[in-house]
Amino acid sequence: MFDQKSENGASVGVDASSSEWINELLLGMRLSGVSYRRVQIAPPFGIRFDTDVRCAQFHFVAQGPVLLRLGDSEQVLASGDAVLLPRGGRHDLLSSPEVQSRDIEQIEALPLCEDFSCVDECADRLDGAPPARLFSGCMQFDLGGMQPLMTLMPGVMHVGTLLSRHPEMLPMLETMAREASLERAGAAGILSRLADVVAASIVRGWVECDCADIGGWVEALRDPRLGKVIAAVHREPGRDWTVAAMAAEMGSSRSVFAERFRHSLGVSPLGYVTQLRMRLATQWIAERQLSIEQVAERLGYGSQAAFSRAFKRATGRTPGAVRSH
Structure with missing residues (x-):
């Protein structure tokens, strides 16, 4: 029922140094159904x-093909x-x-x-052709500090490439197939939550194993010493970061660190x-509705x-303009 073959040559193992930044940065991932x-x-x-384009779309085929x-x-x-x-x-999606x-x-x-509806167009068929059964979700997708990865992801991310490495996803998919095919009480809530989890698992699997060859940002994260610095910055964005402080995290001189950072990421450490x-x-301002004072304090600004x-210098807008949108 499920293709458990991974893409040839696409997977890359995750060592202990890689898992640290993956754990840190995935904490900022938010995927919630609209x-x-x-x-x-x-x-x-x-x-x-x-x-x-600011949202992700998830599709699950309980009965296909589609x-x-x-x-x-x-x-x-x-x-x-x-x-x-x-x-x-x-x-x-076509027959x-x-x-x-x-x-x-x-x-x-x-x-x-709320936020869940059913489409049923299964008129009696003389030829006995079985209907397709699908479950689709439109989701807000925010990677927080990992947002640069959004532009690097493929247009379609397929669960079939992950099952051989993450067999724990199989029971979730089988449960989705049952819930989508049966008229059971509570199916809407169960399907919605499972969709969120499966979609997040697809993203995590890609970050862990399939994004090794897509550019300097991920390459920098996979570098044990440089990745340690980036993870620390994402963990404490409000800390008084200086080039010297970041170089100390990496365990190198300021000049060596700054050159290595700029070469890998194409931006200066303080620019990052x-x-x-x-x-x-x-x-935080637009979605979490934090006050500008709260945001300033969290991000380490004196006032x-x-x-x-x-904010105005970096984005061309005032914080208040962001909130109004």
């Missing part, structure tokens, strides 16, 4: 999703497959390539509870700290005014 749909639909069908089309690429999802599109975007798609928002759905602080500030000046 809306979920359970879909039961008879072929021929075509469903178009146009997910905001064709996923994203841009010019297509892949067949079998029963038991799950995929995460970390940057959302326009894509289609066959020639079928025209309908916008999922225009298909009649029965609301079951500022970028991280501004991303966190934007998140609200000093923080506001730094």
Whole structure:
């Protein structure tokens, strides 16, 4: 039912030095559902999703097959497959390539509870063709300090490439298949929570094993000495970080550390700290509704005014403008 083969040559082991930064940085990952749909639909069908690029889209196929089309690429999802599109975007789920798609928002759905609805288009079929059963979720996806990884992720992340390394995911997928196929009390809540966990597991598996060859940021994190510094900065973004303090974390001179850091990440050490602080500030102000004074204190600024000046200089906007959006 589930493909347990990993991609040839794609996986890279995680040693103890790598696991430290993975643990630290994944603490900042937030993946929470915005809306979920359970879909039961008879072929021929075509469903178009146009997910905001600031959100991720998750699909689980309880009964397939289903064709996923994203841009010019297509892949067949079998029963038991799950995929995460970390940057959302326009894509289609089809019974066959020639079928025209309908916008999922225009298909009649029965609301079951808050943020959860059901689509049921299973008219009696003379040919006995079985319906497809799907579960889809639109999710807010924020990696916090790991936000640079968003642009490095593939457009589609497939659970099938992880199962051989993470067999603990199999029972979750099997439970999702049962819950999506049966009309049981509480299925909406169980499916929603399982979707969040499976999607987060897909991201974690990719970070651990499949992102070794995608650029300087991850390469720097995998460097035991440099990764230790980056993890420390993410753990304590409000600390009074200086080049000397970061060099001490790495156990090298300031000049050697600064050159190695800039070469690996393409930005100065203090520039990196500022970028991280501004991303966190934007998140805390806009989404967590923290006061500007609270954010300034958490990020180590001596006053609200000093923080506001730094924020405006780095982002071109005032903290108040971020909150108003």
